Amino acid sequence: MKVLLLYPLFPKSFWSFEKALALVNKKALLPPLGLITVAAILPQEWEYKLVDRNIREVTEQEWNWAELVIVSGMIVQKEDLLAQIREAKRRGKKVAAGGPYPTSLADEVQAAGVDYLALDEGELTLPLLVEAIRRGETSGIFRATEKPSVTETPIPRYELLEFSAYDNMSVQFSRGCPFQCEFCDIIVLYGRKSRTKTPEQLIGELERLYELGWRGSVFMVDDNFIGNKRNVKLLLQELKVWMAQKNYTFQFCNRSFGRFSQRSRIARTNAGVQF
Template sequence: MKALLLYPKFPQSFWSYDRFMEIAGLKAVLPPLGIITVAALLPQDWEIRFCDRNVNPETDADWEWCDLVILSAMLVQKPDFHALIQKAVHFGKKVAVGGPYPTSVPQDALDFGANYLILDEGELTVPLFLEALNQGQTQGIFRSIEKPDVTISPIPRFDLLKRDAYLMMAMQFSRGCPFNCEFCDIISLYGRKPRTKEPSQSLAELQTLYDLGWRGSLFIVDDNFIGNQRNVKRFLRELIPWMQQHDYPFTFITEASVNLAEDDELLELMHEAGFYGVFLGIETPDQDSLEVTRKLQNTRSSLVESCHKINEAGMLIYAGFILGFDGERSGAGERIQAFVEQTNIPQPMLGILQALPNTALWNRLKAEQRLFDSINHPTGDQNTLMNFVPTRPIAEIAKEYVEGFWTMYEPANYLRRSFEQCLRIGSLKGRKQTMQFPLGKGLGLVAQVIWHQGLRRSEIRWQFWQQLWTILRHKPQVLNMYLGLCAAGEHFWEYRALARERITQQLGYDPLKVLVLPEKDVMLAKF
């Protein structure tokens, strides 16, 4: 069998770091871990070609060569995913699809002409698909209610990647999350019982990347790395000596719940292992909204103090925030801005709440008949208006979103937060670097940052140089981190304009240009 594995394009988004990628000479932030794991599950006698369309588009010769096309996609990749299915049908190729998007909404893939749907988790469903192929079946849907033991998951085919095109490599330690947030689709896709790989298994993946020559940052893509705290500590205790023996070839970043701040031992182990950053799902500082959305783990301790403690443990904080929860009080956007100022989180991801398919939120809103037509309403982008009827005016939520994003990513504000966060980062003992760039990319990136922010941008020129000088004098260990954040600013300063434009298109007017009249003037204006 000749199989062409394709990963669809991402639209420009918060996480695409387009301008950063351009000035760094890179193509994409992360490789698609799911589809290269599927590649490892395919028979060894198959011929495989893989193209991440965000890095290297496939050719007409690839389409002519293959017998079978295999696609994997997330919801945000919907447009290119659909186009690729249609192209496969046009060329008369059988097409098999999988990943989070088809698993959540399988009918979409069927409607566009997919032959095989390999849903849920591939360790259990890829063998079912292969058996059907051997029996000559020309179509099928392969599902599993059971969740696989991830200790049987193979080492992903990292060798298929154009590794020098990515900012980071990726690996997975666990699947699932023990919490029950109403809006989250992770528990519907992967369950509430975190399943982890064995430490030796994860070290074998790291050794594979090491042997392939990768040096730099690694994103551990778990949706909650600390979901199983006992097993993650087992892994970290074996990771630390491996890192020491290999002279710290990698630094790590991951996603975790805020209760990370409650476990001093876990913070220390992550620090010693080389973790330089963590993404936290903070969502909102409003306790009542956290309770409504069942994010109770964020209500147990002060969120500001938790952030400070994680900083002091040596980690940079990335964080997600959401507007549009049921019962949300006016001014939620301003309260998020105030929280970001208190914590100096450089890159707050502010989004508008979306009801994702098959989540508890989706099911509740569907029962309440508050969902919009999912076919005509885009879902999955951070700057798309909600796909349901909210409890406060959409225009008000949209205005707070655009104002918040515009203000937080004003260049001087962004640079100041990046600077303050770097200064707050705690002890970096035993660590060579806090953030690593791919080999051969660092010097070019630094030169671009100096050109754009130290020379070209007059509004932040002196701020940049003053902050850089302070970092060099007082905390040179975080220089890479600071310059990396500065470079990312080039992306966000363009993206905030795009986010504003997208919301303006959906509303029919620019929310930042609307005059908000006092109530008595509104009454007069009606006449």
């Protein structure tokens, strides 16, 4: 199966940083970690190409090559996500959609003509999609009633990315958050229990980035990096050693700012990690 992974355009906003990115000669702040995780969970004998539309357009050759188009994104990307579904259908391709926007507003994505809606977390629903495709089913909606453990999640397929276009790489240690801020979709999408990877797993991801030649900034995209304090301390103890071995080649940042920033900074400082 030839799979084209498509990441839709973000509208211009505070987060698009287009002027700052131009100064450092980069095209986007962060890569589509969801899609490269999806590529790692799907069968490895399938072939993958990834196009982040914030970096470049899909070529005619890529459209012609694709047998299955997979789109993912968050609500702010909806306009382009729906447009890409329509374009893929116009070209006679099978299309599967998943990720935060399709999971939150499945009806809108279905109305755009998608063939397969694989919602919730891919660790549980991608195997259902693969089984359906192998049975010859031409459409379907796949949902999960539980949240998966992330300890089996494979290393994202970072090699599918055009590294030089990004300012940061991203890794994810945990999903979910014990709090329930009313404006936030995290607990709806990922639940109130903070599920973490093992320290070995996360360090394996960093090691992979290092092997592929990445240097510089790595964004911890965790919903709440210190949501599971016990496990994050175990990670930081091992990360401290790994960082020293690699001569502090990566700088880390995360999105647990706001009310967590002080506690989070103390936890990181105690571990001797340069954030």
